[in-house]
Amino acid sequence: MRIQENISLKPFNTFGIDVEARYFVSVTSIEELKEVLRLKDYSQKFFLGGGSNMLLTNNINALVIHLNLKGISILSENDDNVVIRASAGENWHHFVIWCLNHDFGGLENLSLIPGNVGTAPIQNIGAYGVELKDTFVECEVIDINTFETKTITKQESGFGYRDSIFKGKDKGRYIITNVTFELSKKDHKLHVSYGAISDELKKMKISNATIQNVSNAVISIRQSKLPDPKEIGNSGSFFKNPVISNKQFKILVDLFPEIPSYEVSDTQIKIPAGWLIEKAGFKGKRLGSYGVHEKQALVLVNYGTAEGKDILNLAELIKVTIHRIFGISLETEVNIF
Numbered sequence: 001m002r003i004q005e006n007i008s009l010k011p012f013n014t015f016g017i018d019v020e021a022r023y024f025v026s027v028t029s030i031e032e033l034k035e036v037l038r039l040k041d042y043s044q045k046f047f048l049g050g051g052s053n054m055l056l057t058n059n060i061n062a063l064v065i066h067l068n069l070k071g072i073s074i075l076s077e078n079d080d081n082v083v084i085r086a087s088a089g090e091n092w093h094h095f096v097i098w099c100l101n102h103d104f105g106g107l108e109n110l111s112l113i114p115g116n117v118g119t120a121p122i123q124n125i126g127a128y129g130v131e132l133k134d135t136f137v138e139c140e141v142i143d144i145n146t147f148e149t150k151t152i153t154k155q156e157s158g159f160g161y162r163d164s165i166f167k168g169k170d171k172g173r174y175i176i177t178n179v180t181f182e183l184s185k186k187d188h189k190l191h192v193s194y195g196a197i198s199d200e201l202k203k204m205k206i207s208n209a210t211i212q213n214v215s216n217a218v219i220s221i222r223q224s225k226l227p228d229p230k231e232i233g234n235s236g237s238f239f240k241n242p243v244i245s246n247k248q249f250k251i252l253v254d255l256f257p258e259i260p261s262y263e264v265s266d267t268q269i270k271i272p273a274g275w276l277i278e279k280a281g282f283k284g285k286r287l288g289s290y291g292v293h294e295k296q297a298l299v300l301v302n303y304g305t306a307e308g309k310d311i312l313n314l315a316e317l318i319k320v321t322i323h324r325i326f327g328i329s330l331e332t333e334v335n336i337f
Contacts, residue, residue, distance in 0.1 A: 007020065014052045015229075017057075048064050049116040088179070089117070123167070125162075138153045197214065197217050242329070244271060290311050
């Protein structure tokens, strides 16, 4: 374990924003993590996982702790299900593929989501009708104040739409070190009705889909719409899909009869944020070295040399415009630092 000074964080965030960490250390074990947490010479600490759900707008004048914990293990299994623990530093998509290679089902709709396992519960990541909470059992955390290790169950995690206690009341209190999932071993329940998965499976000429087929369909859809962060800096979906009341939706339908929607409950409707942004004229808009992706309006991109503040200003312009046109307040899915 070695603490470095004035390290560029460009390789550590998927937006590719070139800001500096005053101090930087990568930890590969829970023991190292606890040792770093106890260091009194660094009063400010900043925790970094896969860097996929953040926009860095300033240098980080703190000790940046890169959580590089690795490992996947089977805790228990029976004929129907398996319980798996994955360390926080495991790449999320690589973990999903590992599960698929073992024919464990439940995560296939979450294929190709950027980031690491440890940050997945914070956001309650989701895609194509499936959320992390659907297979989540518990996670192990370290309290940054007491350095104690504890287990937080699904019931205690407060999962909501792109939300959890780790983003809410306990934000900044815990570091997730590993996550436990329960997955199916047979009679997998497929979720193919949301989005374009069914159409993609038909294109692939697949009638009796497997979990591997669903994963391949999701990967194909995402690759056709979303830029690879290795080629164009981005953090995936920048905004949450807004949830509005039936009353507000009826008003919008009168103004925009073609508006797409998904029923959330008897009283609430979800509207695709990407549609709103595209309708407002932002899709494909480029401002020098940054802009809105040409194929997916929900994705803001860094074409190479943008600063975080540039992208943040664009996001604020989009939010103001959407509220003016539709009366809807967009919320960012990405964390701003």
